[in-house]
Amino acid sequence: MFKKILVANRGEIALRVIRSCRELGIQTVAVFSEADRHSLHVRFADEAVCIGPAPAMKSYLHQPSVLAAAEVTDADAVHPGYGFLAENAEFAAAVRASGRAFIGPSVDHLRMFGDKLLAKRAAKEAGLPMLSGSDGEAATLAEARAAADVVGFPVILKAAGGGGGKGMRIVEDGATLDKVFELCKAEAKAAFGTGRVFVERYLRTPRHVEVQVAGDGQGGAIYLGTRDCSLQRRHQKIVEEAPAPGLSDKLALEIQESAARLVRNVGYQTVATVEYLVEDDRFFFLEVNPRIQVEHPVTEETSGVDLVALQIKLAAGEKLDIPQESIKPVGHAIEIRVNAEDPWTFMPSPGRITGYHEPGGPGVRVDSVAHEGASIPPYYDSMVAKLIVRGRDREHAIRKLVWAMDEFIVEGIKTTIPVQRELVTSEEFRDVRHYTRWVDEWLAARSPKE
Amino acid sequence: MFKKILVANRGEIALRVIRSCRELGIQTVAVFSEADRHSLHVRFADEAVCIGPAPAMKSYLHQPSVLAAAEVTDADAVHPGYGFLAENAEFAAAVRASGRAFIGPSVDHLRMFGDKLLAKRAAKEAGLPMLSGSDGEAATLAEARAAADVVGFPVILKAAGGGGGKGMRIVEDGATLDKVFELCKAEAKAAFGTGRVFVERYLRTPRHVEVQVAGDGQGGAIYLGTRDCSLQRRHQKIVEEAPAPGLSDKLALEIQESAARLVRNVGYQTVATVEYLVEDDRFFFLEVNPRIQVEHPVTEETSGVDLVALQIKLAAGEKLDIPQESIKPVGHAIEIRVNAEDPWTFMPSPGRITGYHEPGGPGVRVDSVAHEGASIPPYYDSMVAKLIVRGRDREHAIRKLVWAMDEFIVEGIKTTIPVQRELVTSEEFRDVRHYTRWVDEWLAARSPKE
Amino acid sequence: MDLDRLKSLIDMLKELDVAEFRYKDADMSVAVRLGGHAALPPPVVHMPVPHVSAAISPAANADDGSVLEAPMVGTFYASSKPGTPPFVEIGSRVSVGQTLCIIEAMKLMNEIEAEASGTIVARLVEDGQPVEYGQPIFRIRPG
């Protein structure tokens, strides 16, 4: 097992990693920018190194500084958290070249799942149900037109280098496709370094369902349950739950087995999330996130498995010691991302927290580094806390969540709690009639001027 | 079900009750003394009434004020929490006389379990194993001598009106008994209103094991698991865990079944704790606490049952809807009472909290109304928070607890966390070699001058 | 220098969470800086607590006499029975021991008496309304 892990991240996920390290008896090194000198992730690590000024490009994203911090502290592994360098194959390679473990997948798997076309090919080879489309790159407008004509408009044009809601465009008709195709390729090239794009069938009202999986790179792979993250604003998840509600037992089993099959098929080692779109009892492969995800706690709460500890153990070369049969998710868990944003315009609201109280009691979990007197800096994402509740069933979890939100005091800055409260108490959410673009439509209908 | 519950308490237990009420859709009324005007239990209730000045005798213990608050707010039930008026039969009778529900047992059961002699008789009738002794009141010195001679010195002389560690004295020999007997009776009379005392065998190194039970007054009674609270300082519990470690399956089953039998036998309605002493694989009835207890969360975490919600439902006349077979405790939970006290002298350390961060993450629960800027007033008990952790097994729970304690920031006042950290990491605790007076001996050995 | 007035000033500044204070006029000048620990920071509670008394408007100006606070929780009655005239009206002269109102709690009618003689300036609670401990019920100008 590792002796000392450098946590190449900040905020709640850095503290989350430190928590599991402490339980496993592993020393920790925090890195921080000048803006985060007083952050609790710094206080709770055994050692801490300032790696640069506030802008992420000069600190958390600056690979030489992170690597040098690992070197001077003699850390034998690096945990990237999520975001920042977590899916950066070059960084993973550099960490490993320096003789340290990168707590994440192989460089090949990072490249495979970082490229949507390669990911789709791997999913197809594993027999996962795919959205119809160009079946590979649409290199020319003619190829894109041909694919769109077969699939039927509207189609979605996606950049191979995109993902997580970035680099995609809905195209309503052929004339529009003619107009935007080259532009899209140019944009993709500029944003992601590759101009390869592809055409996919566009679903109108899909739900976002994903499966938490883990593989040990030695032929072992398990699934740990489904999650539904269909409450999204502009493709950004704001509420997540486990298990995904409203799936038939058959569908839930199929979707999970297919996810584990993909992981097993490519010999993947560590935790990952396989994402799907679900519409009308059918599911379609979307993408793979080869890292720990923001919403991992809802799976922890239902499965009882510490996913970060599992991730660390797998990175250390341990075999998967959890038989599939032993994973029996219990109850229902929901997470909201409490962001420092105006709840209706979603404008960032950085600043100092002047009053703070976290909800507690049975079934309530808060992952956060916030406290009274702490500042949410304007340089990074706006997350203040993750609030996770666990109930006997979905209805119980929703009731518990509503009260926990009412009990969550964050003063001095605005948070997204008010909009999340309305969303989780809506009839659409209760009856599972929501879909990935529902929040956007609901917000537009709510304030037509926005 | 009730429409509006007045919570006749303060601090974390008041908030705990409010949390379950919210989940059940019940309105809440907080009462508060002038010292607690800014307490979070006041903020989170739907209504709040100031019932008097800071001293408890003039506010939380002042029955007319509490009753009047229920009257003016039109509450249809009163939840007493623990401490204060929770076991006061006169108060329970007055609440019921005013046409409201008292969320607790019947007046008869409060009287029965409030009098240790009546409680012992009930336990004996239910066939529970009893400590040998005077078998009822030792009305005269001669009776006490006779009982002590049979049992063998040292014996313990207990006041019928005592309980919870109060009103008892260890008597080493006959000469001492002669000297203290009348004094004890006089002290008991002064402290508890009754001078009745009894003689019991004294165990040198017992563990304190208790069973969480619930009855519906209609013949239904279940047990929800064992707890061990053997880490005590001067009879005050400071660390509690569930299940009780080191009991054989047979003993654990017997002790739990006997507890449920007692509750069933007397037709008890609501939650209670049956307390035992355990020594050398034998168990002996100690007393019954007819209320929700401070340490109830460890049972909630292992059984998955919301005990406060259950208590409220039972008070509303609902039948016990949880079959005994469905209670399958999972994992291990430990609670520490974070008190505002010097960790080594246990001198109260009231004052203002200048920095505060609660631990979080998987398996960590905090029940508290503390926050940065809050004050721990000198008028009441010194509890700042209850920290509860849940692990796969006892060893995992201890590891998690240690880190959670390290992560708990309470600045501006002293807390008991440092002594609790040493206790739970001791070999004696790990190997379950501790007993009810072990902490006192350990403390004395640690600093001989104390 | 009047020490008592100075103490009142500092007490007030502390209560108001003032960090620094300077004052100067023809007669005097004073400068006070309050220590970090002395001043209580504002509590988390900023929102009004929905007290039973929330609907009752707070007392007016501080120089409008002294406030009589409810000595107990209960229901405020201005008169001995419904339909009868109130014990006192605005402008009434009252003397020590005179009954000003009734606070009823648990069927007990508690007569609340004047602690000093003076003139009723304001009644701060409506007839039949609940009051909590310490809630202002009358404003009385002494004399």
Next chain:
Amino acid sequence: MDLDRLKSLIDMLKELDVAEFRYKDADMSVAVRLGGHAALPPPVVHMPVPHVSAAISPAANADDGSVLEAPMVGTFYASSKPGTPPFVEIGSRVSVGQTLCIIEAMKLMNEIEAEASGTIVARLVEDGQPVEYGQPIFRIRPG
């Protein structure tokens, strides 16, 4: 000084979320700074963070010249190779662009140069020690 008027003033300032207030007229002047908002309260972190730099004593007096901070994370070397004399000593005159030390990170030797000419007053890091970004490494009196 009228305490009641003063209280009303401060109440108003607080309500308006004013941090500092000064007023002066012919008769009087008053200045108030309100706690809480004006000055940032100390952060929760009171205990020294066990930085890699924890062992290094902080720079002395502020007037002892200006501080040169490490521009990157790495290992500090006072000389180009072990056993060779250091680039600079205490009392050395240095000019702009002169190499003062090396910070090694990921096998890269980064020469750190003087940004201004002056005299080395103190070296704040020991040879071979790790440094973090922004950590003071030299104190230099300009001129």
